[in-house]
Amino acid sequence: MCENQNAADWRKRDRKANPGKYRARDKAQNLALYGLSLEQYQAMWSRQNGMCLTCGETLRSGIGGAAVDHDHLTGAVRGILCASCNRALGYARDSPAILRRLADYLEKCATNTAA
Known part of the structure; x- marks a missing residue:
């Protein structure tokens, strides 16, 4: 086994x-990566x-917690968002128009199901 592989194995075990x-x-x-x-x-x-x-939820630190929004x-x-909100922005391609249409859709569906 080469010396580089030994070092890589040691780092993996140490981590x-x-x-x-x-x-x-x-x-x-x-x-x-974000200049912070x-x-x-x-x-x-x-x-x-x-x-x-x-x-407005309390942010959690660690993997899957808070995300740097950019x-x-x-x-x-x-700013810093929870992982769910950061993903939602990404899925909506950071488009305010898509997010507004999603909100309109939810409000319309809520009104229709309540009747």
Whole structure:
């Protein structure tokens, strides 16, 4: 087995045995994709009082929790959303028109089923 493979195997085992050791570094690397430092992210989280900007639910940290929302055209960070709201924006292709039509659809269906 080559030396590089031994090192890769060791890193994989170490990461599994010591997940906390890598969390902050992984978070920092992920935030760097959006041009954010960990300190900027934490300040944004505080300004939002740990709440999703769209649904108002309390944000959860970690995988599948909070997501950095950004404009896919400009790359500008808009805020921190819960994973569900961030996915909803993505599925609607960040289109306000699609989101309005979805809201209209839900309201229309609610009115029709209540009658």
